[in-house]
Amino acid sequence: MGTLVLYLSIFGVLCWWSLILLPWHPYRVREKIEAGVSEKTKSLLSDITVLIPARNEGQYIQRTIKSVQVQGKGACIVVIDDQSSDNTAKQARLCGVQVISGIAPPPGWSGKLWALQQGLQEVRTPYTLLMDADIVLTPGIISELRQKALDENLAFLSLMAEPPMGNFVERLLMPAFIFFFKLLYPFSLANKPDSRVAAAAGGCILVETQALRRIGAFNCLHDALIDDCTLAAHIKQAGLRTWIGLSRAARSHRGYHDLKQIWEMVARTAYTQLRYSTVLLAACTLIMVSMFWVAPLVFLIQSNSEIFWISLLAWTAMFISYMPTLIYYKRSPLWVFALPIIGTLYLAMTWTSAIRYWRGERACWKDRRYESKTNN
16 A cells, blocks of 8 residues: 555655646746737727627626727627526626627537527628626726737737636635636747647637638537637638737636535536546546645555655645646735645546536536547
8 A cells, every 4th residue: 555655645746847847837927918009999999899798697687788898989790599597688688789689599509509600790890809707807808808919910819818716715716716827828939830639718718700700600519618718729620820818908707606616617528628537537536636735645544665756746846836826816826735636626626527428418508518438
């Protein structure tokens, strides 16, 4: 048993230091964009149509719309009311924007993508901005995105919005959510035209309308649960350039009031990230147990000089890799010490996702249930 623990701890340390030594440095926060200078808040945005799919978002939709309206003049804002049972449509109309009453998605379509497909019929502008109904934008960021697209010949730009961090659970888990996402989808690789890695965050995406239609719009990914990354992959496969980066100029204002809400959000797509593979799930479990428990905490089980140095190397690598994310979101360095707990929770969420899939439930979101393909 002692030998197994030793080997697992060494493996965990090697995994941590591999992250740091990889040439593309997935843990760093170099890819980012913020709102520009104040005069850009008055830009003419008549070349952009904003599509906001919304299902039961009555308490959030007005704040989101108003944050778009102050970006500049001329943008066409279209809210697709995805069969809400609350006052989403009414709240949106009070802001003076176009509201489409969406119809039920056809078999095989996810609700969000079907809503966007309906909204796309109204787009007549060169650019389309896809936004979630709980995202608020800082004035000037849309102009910055459009300028970056023009300067760098980008067909697709995505912002990883700043997550809510108002309570203990959010501060514990949400910076780590960004950290893990960047490890899975290294931004520096995703932004290279010759790399096969494609990544996006669905909260705020600026895309050339022509590029959308060129790939068949949302029809080509109609059943995707990780629709943002899938869309980026299709854009990239079409030979077009994509970009993803962090930003504090796009923020989620939904909030997660307890652990259960974050658990459900992660469990919805965690096993999808692993391509519904039991082999990848087993590998993920081995890696995370080694990295987050055995390597940093082995000194609690065995006490000798070898174990001390293994744990020290693990904690050093954890600090080096997690600190850029904590600094960017202005969090205390002490949160590094919570990584064993954080890693355990995210692994448990992944297993929840897998167990639900094996039981026939691919995902459940916004009162819609998507069955696993084994049950189709």
